[in-house]
Amino acid sequence: MHVTVxxxxxxxxxxxxxxxxxxxxxxxxxxxxxxxxxFDSVGxxxxxxxxxxxxxxxxxxxxxxxxxGHMAHEKVSDAVVDKVHKRVLEGMGLIVLHxxxxxxxxxxxxxxxxxxxxxxxxxxxxxxxxxxxxxxxEGLSNYFEIPxxxxxxxxxxxxxxxxxxxxxxxxxxxxxxxGCCYYxxxxxxxxxxxxxxxxxxxxxxxxxxxxxxxxxWAAPTNGPKIPVENRAKPLEDxxxxxx
Amino acid sequence: MHVTVxxxxxxxxxxxxxxxxxxxxxxxxxxxxxxxxxFDSVGxxxxxxxxxxxxxxxxxxxxxxxxxGHMAHEKVSDAVVDKVHKRVLEGMGLIVLHxxxxxxxxxxxxxxxxxxxxxxxxxxxxxxxxxxxxxxxEGLSNYFEIPxxxxxxxxxxxxxxxxxxxxxxxxxxxxxxxGCCYYxxxxxxxxxxxxxxxxxxxxxxxxxxxxxxxxxWAAPTNGPKIPVENRAKPLEDxxxxxx
Amino acid sequence: MHVTVxxxxxxxxxxxxxxxxxxxxxxxxxxxxxxxxxFDSVGxxxxxxxxxxxxxxxxxxxxxxxxxGHMAHEKVSDAVVDKVHKRVLEGMGLIVLHxxxxxxxxxxxxxxxxxxxxxxxxxxxxxxxxxxxxxxxEGLSNYFEIPxxxxxxxxxxxxxxxxxxxxxxxxxxxxxxxGCCYYxxxxxxxxxxxxxxxxxxxxxxxxxxxxxxxxxWAAPTNGPKIPVENRAKPLEDxxxxxx
Amino acid sequence: MHVTVxxxxxxxxxxxxxxxxxxxxxxxxxxxxxxxxxFDSVGxxxxxxxxxxxxxxxxxxxxxxxxxGHMAHEKVSDAVVDKVHKRVLEGMGLIVLHxxxxxxxxxxxxxxxxxxxxxxxxxxxxxxxxxxxxxxxEGLSNYFEIPxxxxxxxxxxxxxxxxxxxxxxxxxxxxxxxGCCYYxxxxxxxxxxxxxxxxxxxxxxxxxxxxxxxxxWAAPTNGPKIPVENRAKPLEDxxxxxx
Numbered sequence: 001m002h003v004t005v006x007x008x009x010x011x012x013x014x015x016x017x018x019x020x021x022x023x024x025x026x027x028x029x030x031x032x033x034x035x036x037x038x039f040d041s042v043g044x045x046x047x048x049x050x051x052x053x054x055x056x057x058x059x060x061x062x063x064x065x066x067x068x069g070h071m072a073h074e075k076v077s078d079a080v081v082d083k084v085h086k087r088v089l090e091g092m093g094l095i096v097l098h099x100x101x102x103x104x105x106x107x108x109x110x111x112x113x114x115x116x117x118x119x120x121x122x123x124x125x126x127x128x129x130x131x132x133x134x135x136x137x138e139g140l141s142n143y144f145e146i147p148x149x150x151x152x153x154x155x156x157x158x159x160x161x162x163x164x165x166x167x168x169x170x171x172x173x174x175x176x177x178x179g180c181c182y183y184x185x186x187x188x189x190x191x192x193x194x195x196x197x198x199x200x201x202x203x204x205x206x207x208x209x210x211x212x213x214x215x216x217w218a219a220p221t222n223g224p225k226i227p228v229e230n231r232a233k234p235l236e237d238x239x240x241x242x243x
Numbered sequence: 244m245h246v247t248v249x250x251x252x253x254x255x256x257x258x259x260x261x262x263x264x265x266x267x268x269x270x271x272x273x274x275x276x277x278x279x280x281x282f283d284s285v286g287x288x289x290x291x292x293x294x295x296x297x298x299x300x301x302x303x304x305x306x307x308x309x310x311x312g313h314m315a316h317e318k319v320s321d322a323v324v325d326k327v328h329k330r331v332l333e334g335m336g337l338i339v340l341h342x343x344x345x346x347x348x349x350x351x352x353x354x355x356x357x358x359x360x361x362x363x364x365x366x367x368x369x370x371x372x373x374x375x376x377x378x379x380x381e382g383l384s385n386y387f388e389i390p391x392x393x394x395x396x397x398x399x400x401x402x403x404x405x406x407x408x409x410x411x412x413x414x415x416x417x418x419x420x421x422g423c424c425y426y427x428x429x430x431x432x433x434x435x436x437x438x439x440x441x442x443x444x445x446x447x448x449x450x451x452x453x454x455x456x457x458x459x460w461a462a463p464t465n466g467p468k469i470p471v472e473n474r475a476k477p478l479e480d481x482x483x484x485x486x
Numbered sequence: 487m488h489v490t491v492x493x494x495x496x497x498x499x500x501x502x503x504x505x506x507x508x509x510x511x512x513x514x515x516x517x518x519x520x521x522x523x524x525f526d527s528v529g530x531x532x533x534x535x536x537x538x539x540x541x542x543x544x545x546x547x548x549x550x551x552x553x554x555g556h557m558a559h560e561k562v563s564d565a566v567v568d569k570v571h572k573r574v575l576e577g578m579g580l581i582v583l584h585x586x587x588x589x590x591x592x593x594x595x596x597x598x599x600x601x602x603x604x605x606x607x608x609x610x611x612x613x614x615x616x617x618x619x620x621x622x623x624e625g626l627s628n629y630f631e632i633p634x635x636x637x638x639x640x641x642x643x644x645x646x647x648x649x650x651x652x653x654x655x656x657x658x659x660x661x662x663x664x665g666c667c668y669y670x671x672x673x674x675x676x677x678x679x680x681x682x683x684x685x686x687x688x689x690x691x692x693x694x695x696x697x698x699x700x701x702x703w704a705a706p707t708n709g710p711k712i713p714v715e716n717r718a719k720p721l722e723d724x725x726x727x728x729x
Numbered sequence: 730m731h732v733t734v735x736x737x738x739x740x741x742x743x744x745x746x747x748x749x750x751x752x753x754x755x756x757x758x759x760x761x762x763x764x765x766x767x768f769d770s771v772g773x774x775x776x777x778x779x780x781x782x783x784x785x786x787x788x789x790x791x792x793x794x795x796x797x798g799h800m801a802h803e804k805v806s807d808a809v810v811d812k813v814h815k816r817v818l819e820g821m822g823l824i825v826l827h828x829x830x831x832x833x834x835x836x837x838x839x840x841x842x843x844x845x846x847x848x849x850x851x852x853x854x855x856x857x858x859x860x861x862x863x864x865x866x867e868g869l870s871n872y873f874e875i876p877x878x879x880x881x882x883x884x885x886x887x888x889x890x891x892x893x894x895x896x897x898x899x900x901x902x903x904x905x906x907x908g909c910c911y912y913x914x915x916x917x918x919x920x921x922x923x924x925x926x927x928x929x930x931x932x933x934x935x936x937x938x939x940x941x942x943x944x945x946w947a948a949p950t951n952g953p954k955i956p957v958e959n960r961a962k963p964l965e966d967x968x969x970x971x972x
Contacts, residue, residue, distance in 0.1 A: 089355060089356055089400070108354055109354040109355075110354055111351055111352040111353055111354040111427060112332060112352075112427055112428050113332055113428060113469060113471075115469050115470055115471055116470065117470050117473050117474075117475040118473075118474060118475065119474060119475045119476075119477060121477060123477065151475065151477075153475055155467060155468075155469045155470065156469075157332070157428055157469040159402060159405075159425065159426070159427060160405050160426055162402075162403050171477070171478075172475070172476075172477030172478055173477060173478040174475065182402065183402070183403055184354060184355055184402060185355050185356060185400055224398060225398075226356060226358050226398045226399075226400040227358055227359065227360050227398070228356075228358055229345075229358050229359060229360075229361065230360050230361070231360075231361060231362060232360040232361065232362045232394065232396055232415070232417065233362075233415075234362060234364065234366065234394075234414070234415030234416060235414075235415055235416040
């Protein structure tokens with residue numbers, strides 16, 4: 001099981017507060033959380049790496065990809081997005097984090113605007129579990145609290161999730177579907193809203209727990225392949241008419 | 244309530260069997276079925292019309308758009324697809340018919356390959372209702388039969404429908420999710436698999452009934468707008484921290 | 487289209503604050519809201535009526551039933567619950583309101599505990615639309631506010647809704663799936679959490695709008711019947727083996 | 730991980746063909762399939778055992794329960810059904826097999842009639858995967874075939890599944906949602922239609938594979954508890970009004 005954490009890694013270069021919050025980059029904070037929870041093959045990749053670090057070789061060996069982006073969505077090459085999209089539909093798990101809601105890959109997979117409301121005043125957030133039977137809720141209590149957060153609010157322009165696991169509450173008056181599962185092709189996608197470039201959210205244990213749970217849930221299964229439009233043979237005893 | 248039936252209208256120009264089955268084009272057969280069922284404002288549009296017949300004016304007044312395409316999906320301009328996509332997410336209903344599963348607009352909205360299996364031997368099809376409470380099942384019996392059809396088979400590379408209304412059975416041994424509802428943005432999408440360019444399926448009363456039901460279901464509602472990423476004000480009594 | 491509003495009607499007899507809030511009973515406040523919005527055949531029924539007002543004749547003519555109960559769930563006769571359950575599965579719409587989450591009929595239809603968290607301090611509630619394309623969101627803004635409410639909180643022990651339309655936010659820190667659609671048999675069920683016996687919530691225009699929308703959505707359709715376990719004939723040309 | 734396979738075990742006592750097909754009882758054939766696939770703690774229980782073999786002790790240690798019944802659904806005591814229902818909602822997985830669709834426990838959990846069409850002529854069945862990303866599809870091809878089967882047909886009186894994994898095709902002209910996942914409370918439920926008391930279906934490797942996959946999927950997770958209606962404390966800074 002190989003996990004790749006992708007981070008655009010731009011804020012870290014220019015913003016003192018981001019450098020302070022994530023001195024090794026957001027990707028390494030997330031990767032550390034996974035390693036702590038027993039994942040022993042966790043790589044990272046960033047926008048500035050050749051091919052954004054997502055070469056054919058890396059994508060081929062990646063079972064689950066995590067995606068963090070914010071200010072540079074448009075700088076991600078369409079060729080890389082095409083490859084990631086294809087890999088997800090073929091079975092690679094994808095975990096889209098926070099501002100990744102506006103990434104090319106998430107919008108491509110959802111088919112919608114992925115628009116939302118937002119506010120950045122460091123207000124309190126509570127993340128509530130609404131499907132306690134779901135494996136992504138493993139080890140959680142009814143809710144966990146993020147002391148200071150960026151608000152993301154409804155209506156969120158996404159397809160209705162195949163399973164809705166988490167709903168966020170914000171002190172300022174909003175709610176948000178913050179943990180959303182999707183089956184897409186032979187792959188699985190999880191959107192998880194908590195996280196930010198300056199708040200130290202990716203160090204919080206419950207957030208790391210959810211991400212680790214999501215990686216396990218999104219791991220590829222060895223199921224059937226969706227055909228690349230194939231002509232199918234009928235059962236032997238059916239009459240074949242010519243057309 | 245204005246309905247526009249879009250048909251690429253290419254087979255009708257070159258294929259004798261299609262000309263015979265649909266002498267006025269597939270779009271007019273479908274439009275006729277809607278007019279019979281009381282829709283009094285039904286227009287048509289085809290690939291060869293200027294802007295494919297989908298000008299800003301036509302799209303603005305269209306409440307529900309039906310889409311039939313097959314051999315010329317790639318000839319549909321991206322600019323028109325962009326406009327239709329935007330209109331659907333803003334509330335216009337969309338009914339995608341049969342081979343329209345491979346249209347640019349359907350693949351854009353689904354985010355997946357929309358691949359399937361197929362076979363064209365004029366075999367028998369039965370369309371079973373699996374959600375009898377759904378308005379798209381209005382007036383149907385447990386199933387209806389299409390005497391000669393093209394088979395479309397699973398696995399079908401689509402997102403799990405928000406409501407699955409119809410499942411098809413084929414004599415040759417396959418099944419297919421043939422009536423699939425999706426909420427996307429402020430709009431609704433229905434995929435309906437029965438139909439073909441040479442089989443006279445769009446004259447069949449149950450098929451016309453489903454299409455008419457789907458148009459009613461997909462009609463726009465006057466609900467809230469999904470924000471174009473807006474900064475939201477908090478409740479008045481929340482402390483605003485500076486970031 | 488005939489609508490019946492059922493209210494246990496017990497609080498109104500003993501509690502001064504309820505008498506003051508709903509001098510004609512909760513059922514009449516709800517019925518008034520429907521009549522204002524053009525429903526011209528709206529009846530009411532209460533626990534103390536013979537057969538709780540839900541005689542065979544009343545149930546036979548009711549297209550959509552609304553249910554409000556709180557302190558007397560256990561006094562509802564099982565025979566009446568059996569009949570309502572049967573009618574819903576045969577197509578009658580059912581709108582379950584607020585504390586009706588613990589009614590026998592709702593628990594029977596859901597198959598789960600329908601447990602929740604609660605708090606009654608008159609805090610602020612905001613009801614957010616998360617599916618703006620759904621007909622139950624017709625005429626709403628992104629959210630509406632209830633100035634003083636009873637909090638109902640997650641995790642809510644219900645099946646994942648077939649469509650989730652509304653999520654509630656509470657000042658005290660909770661969220662709740664407050665507008666939940668279910669298809670059940672040939673019928674439709676909507677659970678709507680806002681409402682209370684002392685807060686004047688059933689006079690609020692947005693609440694009345696949602697209830698009216700829900701009644702329209704839940705109206706019976708004339709679809710196929712789910713069989714009462716029937717032996718089916720095969721297609722004529724299949725070999726019949728004896729077993 | 731402890732699995733208990735429950736079988737009413739009545740056909741095996743009186744019907745020569747059943748005795749021949751399942752000389753050790755259906756439960757032991759199913760248990761054998763699980764042991765083959767690495768489950769090392771698999772028990773069995775039958776109707777005629779004291780408390781139907783489902784004592785408090787057995788239920789307490791069971792992580793996933795499988796249920797096969799047909800002719801004796803009404804002989805299952807309500808007290809046992811109550812206990813199983815409670816355990817499922819608290820997290821125990823439940824796999825309901827074939828004619829178990831009419832068991833008390835399945836109808837209780839679904840809240841619907843669970844009616845269907847049927848025919849017993851030993852026709853051919855094909856089980857198609859429609860969600861290849863789901864863990865229950867692990868190791869399957871696009872479809873598998875059951876040479877001789879009992880037909881179960883739509884419309885099937887169940888709630889729309891939370892995930893629909895399998896759809897069955899029958900030679901005689903029907904389809905059926907044959908692999909249905911449900912989240913209920915803290916537990917998971919899978920209905921799997923293939924199986925029968927005389928056809929040797931529970932020896933077939935693909936059927937055993939699906940059952941083993943389903944047991945893994947339905948295993949309890951250690952998520953939050955749904956409250957037994959609790960009064961919740963608000964955030965500290967909210968004003969408490971007296972009511």
